[in-house]
Ligand code: PEP
């Protein structure tokens with residue numbers, strides 16, 4: 542290359558370098574202004590000020606850069622700084638990976654959620670009897686699945702449907718879990734149930750319908766129990782993580798998230814399993830992320846591929862509703878699998894090589 546051209550190109554590179562340093566400096570100062578304005582309670586963005594700045598620069602423009610191009614360029618630079626200015630005062634969320642880069646691992650008795658192994662949570666939609674719970678627990682135990690679920694306080698769409706056995710149900714759940722040395726999980730619907738529930742359950746479930754029950758979230762945050770938070774029926778991921786933030790902001794760090802399908806126009810499934818939520822939540826938060834394949838699909842025939850998809854997408858485990866006699870179940874009869882189907886589900890998952898469970 543011509544020596545002179547090369548020289549000029551080097552000068553150009555040096556100018557670019559200086560522009561970069563200046564740009565970085567501008568963005569940094571904008572961030573500091575954002576923080577200061579936030580602390581003073583003042584608005585951070587004033588569009589009229591931006592217009593004044595551009596007009597002022599245009600007046601001082603000696604050429605040869607044309608006015609419109611200059612305006613466009615500075616608008617882009619201002620937008621960059623503005624992003625930073627907004628972020629400057631933004632509170633870092635406790636759930637965020639930016640706050641804590643390593644994965645949160647939740648240990649409950651022998652169960653480890655969010656660690657290197659996957660978990661398989663199973664059990665009926667509702668606790669109905671000791672025999673029912675024993676049948677499921679025995680099957681689970683034989684494949685090394687140690688987290689037994691069963692609803693006792695049921696959020697039903699109709700007030701005339703079975704509402705759950707309440708505390709009686711929780712006692713049954715605990716009795717069977719103790720017999721099989723398992724961990725229990727059950728939904729709590731009001732803050733007043735929290736204290737009694739703590740005697741019987743190891744993990745509090747907050748259901749989809751209660752994802753934005755802020756008093757309940759705060760009450761769960763004030764316990765030292767692990768909480769499984771279900772995504773709301775129509776909740777965005779922002780709303781989901783902020784609901785988890787409510788729990789964490791009260792001092793409880795043991796929160797796990799579970800995608801359970803969202804309501805869309807699709808009717809072939811009960812809800813739409815948002816599989817993209819899994820890698821997004823893993824990326825943006827440090828919390829364990831699970832997938833409930835039963836409530837998200839509402840059907841038995843596609844549980845296995847959906848569970849495989851969940852694990853392939855990075856989920857820490859799956860939840861599947863299992864009942865010894867689904868047809869006779871008092872809630873969610875259509876979507877629960879029986880014991881044989883549970884074994885088939887487990888072996889399909891295990892055989893896929895995707896499931897890193899205990900067995
Ligand atoms: C459940 O897990 O039994 C349940 C009611 O789920 P969701 O809150 O996701 O509907």
Ligand code: MN
Pocket residue numbers: 666667836862872873
């Ligand atoms: Mn159910």
